[in-house]
Amino acid sequence: MSSTNGGHHGLPRLLAGLEPGVAMSLAAHTRIHGPLPDVPPHQLIEEVERSGLRGRGGADFPTARKLRAVAERRRVGAVIVNGSETEPGSAKDRLLLARLPHLVLDGAVLAAGAVGSRQVIVKVGANAVDAGRALQGAIAARERDGVSIEVVAGPEGYVAGEESAVVHYLNGGPELPTFVPPRPFERGYRGRPTLIQNPETLAQLALVARFGSRWYRELGTVADPGSALVTITGAVRAPGVYELAFGTELSQLLEAAGGPSEPLQALLVGGYFGTWMEASEAASLRLAREDLRSVGCSLGSGVLIALGGSACGLHESARVISYLADQSAGQCGPCVYGLRSIADSVAALADGVAHPRERDRLLRWTSEIRGRGACHHPDGAVRFVESALSVFREDIDWHRTGRCHAPPAGLPLAGPAVAGGRLR
Amino acid sequence: MSARLRVNPITCEAHGLCAELLPELIRLDDWGYPILDESEVPPDLIGLARRAVDACPTLALLLDED
Secondary structure, eight states, X not given: OOOSSOOOOSSOXXXXXXXXXXXXXXXXXXXXXXXXXXXXXXXXXHHHXXXXXXXXXXXXXXXXXHHHHHXXXXXXXXXXXXXXXXXXXXXXXXXXXXXXHHHHHHHHHHHHHHHTXXXXXXXXXXXXXXXXXXXXXHHHHOOOOSSEXXXXXXXXXXXXXXXXXXXXXXXXXXSOOOOOSSOTTTSOGGGSOOEEEOHHHXXXXXXXXXXXXXXXXXXXXXXXXXXXXXXXXXXXXXXXXXXXXXXXXXXHHHHHTTOBSSOEEEEEESGGGSEEEEHHHHTTOBSSHHHHHXXXXXXTTTEEEEEETTSOHHHHHHXXXXXXXXXXXXXOHHHHHHHHHHHHHHXXXXXXXXXXXXXXHHHHHHHHHTTOSSSSHHHHHHHHHHHHHHHTHHHHHHHHHSOOOOOOOOOOOSSOSSOGGGOO | OOEEEEEOTTTOOOOOHHHHHOTTTEXXXXXXXXXXXXXXXXXXXXXXXXXXXXXXXXXXXXXXXX
């Protein structure tokens, strides 16, 4: 590894040299990060393993294990960059693809070399016009990658970004999850073993390949090394995408986004598949898996949404779960009927018209539905609801006796979390 | 030799025959979809489990035997 020069130290890493409103040119990219390194496949996978890099699409899976699972197979097919980013609270992948396309493509080309693939497909949402344009420009500027790279704009919609749904769509089917196994690494694009990775994961991999795992571990904690892109929205003064080191306290994350715009009551960690936490409990937690797991949370795709004290957590949760129910692919009964029933029930709690024991029934439903869809859509949705029922428990009784006049908090639903100009 | 029940949730259409035929391991949720006991099928129930699998009109119920 060319780790002797070590890259530059501290932050930003991925976002180094980012300029507002324009995609970074290949010349600028090469000036900042150096040329694409030539690393033998096994050496790259070993270096990624030593770095401790994990997938940044929400599943948190060790990247080296995923690379190895594909590399060990014969007749490997494509590497798919899953730039769908259908989580409404997240804006980081579009930021990377639209502004730093060469970093993501470097990672994809390196990953293709590591697993023995000659084809890269970048899948983006049809609405991510900036990302599509920047990628096309970047591909035209690149030479001698040794692999073919193409961009495919696909349907939007929450489950369309699920990895089996992406493969299904690229294979000419509808953008719906499939019954797994087989998983994409066994049988994916055109029936061949397929590596599918999130853009941030590949961007991080591109830096690990250049500067090595020791450099990568200069930031973060032992268990969660490196940096992460976090989309911070809601009741903060400067919502946007920020690059922070793992191990940073959540209160410092909020400060990075300009600080709270009013006293906070709760944080939604991990986006709409994530969990609510009381603001007082959350502030001292660190951006690290062990800290978040201790309170039943995970970082998901790197989303932090702050809920101000003037808003109503129950009504906001009712809106989110109703959105998630609408976003079901409509294939599996427990998801289709279960999430709709749960959404109606949470709405009744928020409106103060629910049966006194509605919360108990909801908890039975959430436990019964978990794990019973073809994809993890219902699992994420019920986890979100369970956290709402816990954090906003007192509000449930309160809503039964009095009217709630809280204004809508304006959480991002079915649209970008952050307007294009606010990305930083 | 062990066997476990699995359902393909995409093809399942909540006919409910499985829960009729194998209530020991399968119950229905509030919408009529099966909730399986996913632990190992006890030897004395293997025959009934196979019968439930064969009876599923959409072939959604599976018995993984190995």
